[in-house]
Amino acid sequence: MSSTTTPEASSTTRRAGALQGILLLAGSCMPVLGSVLITPVLPQLSEHFAGVPGAEVLVPMIVAIPALVIAIFAPFAGQIVDRLGRKTLLIITMFAYALAGTAPAWLEDLNAILFSRVLVGVCEAAIMTVCTTLIVDYFHEPKRRNKYLGLQTVTTTLAATVFIALGGALGVSGWHTPFWVYAISIAIAVPMIFALWEPKGDPTDTHVAQGVKVRTPWRRIWVRLLVSVFGGFSFYVLIIEASYLVVGTGVAATDTGIIGAVAAVASLATAIGGISFTRMGKLPHSVLLPLAFGLQAVGMLVIWFVPGLVGIIVGAIIASYGSGLLLPSLLTWVVAPTAFEERGRVTGWWTAAFYLGQFLTPILMGILGGVTGALAIGVGVVGVAAAIVGLAVGAALRARSRASVEA
Incomplete structure (x- = not known):
């Protein structure tokens, strides 16, 4: 595929710093939150829904479904990112993630909880795709880009440990309680609105040539x-x-x-x-x-x-x-x-x-x-x-x- 630098890419662009990096790293932790937070309360969930047919399979799926949904929907999120932009999709899905993630805190039906977890996976697919894309977009210099991509692994790994401990501590109050932690995405989304921007490219970046249809x-x-x-x-x-x-x-x-x-x-x-x-x-x-x-x-x-x-x-x-x-x-x-x-x-x-x-x-x-x-x-x-x-x-x-x- 031929590439060139577009006029947009040649214009003056904003330079990302630590604030943008921190927010994108925090956003990258949301899929980790979805996969590990509630693992300590799975025994409680199994006991609570023991009378539901197929509960021995359905309860573990509360943890597993988001990963499968991410695998299915991330490519669609990628298409939306390239066609409609990065920031808007990120902000919308961060707020939607809070709604879908906290839903089991007040739900009692296992099927409804599983549906909410599907929605969580859809949001996570978009969040992870956009956060990673923006890290690559914002940090053009190889050293800075590698730094933040490396920190993405560090942050999500350490976050997993924290979220497991937090889920266990909150689970003492009942299996509903840990789900309220998903509301933390709102606290991250609000500063994202003001600190992030829609990137237009950079002279150091590569671009698809004018008139060439963008394909995978x-x-x-x-x-x-x-x-x-x-x-x-x-x-x-x-x-x-x-x-x-x-x-x-x-x-x-x-x-x-x-x-x-x-x-x-x-x-x-x-x-x-x-x-x-x-x-x-x-x-x-x-x-x-x-x-x-x-x-x-x-x-x-x-x-x-x-x-x-x-x-x-x-x-x-x-x-x-x-x-x-x-x-x-x-x-x-x-x-x-x-x-x-x-x-x-x-x-x-x-x-x-x-x-x-x-x-x-x-x-x-x-x-x-x-x-x-x-x-x-x-x-x-x-x-x-x-x-x-x-x-x-x-x-x-x-x-x-x-x-x-x-x-």
Whole structure:
């Protein structure tokens, strides 16, 4: 696709700073809020709706549905972003998110709650797509862009830990109470109205040539999206399975202190990996992606071959550090090279791919655990797959780089 700089892009544009970065990072935490806040009250929900047919499946879907909806609707959000603009969609969905998210605080019907969670997922698809697109739009310099994309991983990872603790604390008052936390999106949306603006481009940005119809650049991104689906899967394996691995070593399921400590250490390692990207982001993706997948592989293989709690802790730290490095590496690989007018839809498809991987994680791990006969072996198999994907991506990127140099 040919590209050039449009007159709009040549005009003077506003320069984003820390305030815009903070607001976009805060907005990026909303999908995390949707997926983890209410996990501590799932037992209460299961008990409350025990008499509803199919409750044993429907109650866990309260957590799982938003991720699936994000995977389905993010591409549509990307289309809207490119055609109608970024800021308006973000503000509308931030307010809608508060309404849909708090609805279960006063609902009593399980089907109505599930419908509200579908709406939450639709809002999250738009919020995540726009926030990521605006980070790339606002911060053109590679160093600043990598900094905020790395911080996006750090912020969302740490937010997950905070939201789980907050949901557990509020759940003491009943399962309705944690849902009121979704209203926090209003407190973020109000300053967004005044601090954010609709970007028009920048002389350093690329643009689709005048008169050229904007299309999704499938030939350039389809392989990257497939890798991102696997990346979303490998990223969430230990987030979902860590507690079961710990219990599998003989730790009692009621010993939430040890289970929570392992999860917190892994979460911290993910955040450190994201921070590392702010410095390592200048490395080529032919190095970053194999390194990130390789660290995931090493950590998961440690969990497989080193028995006991020590193996799980060490393996989780190594793999989670790789996951923290992987997320922004994938994002910049797919989104950063795109032209301004196609960026929203590409970001939408990347978001869909990553969250599809997240949604598939418990399904695929259930199959792997059943086939291999042990969860730790299933995790190790994922590690082998991560190593293969990392090596294949690295080899393909290096071959492409050599071909472009020779040409």
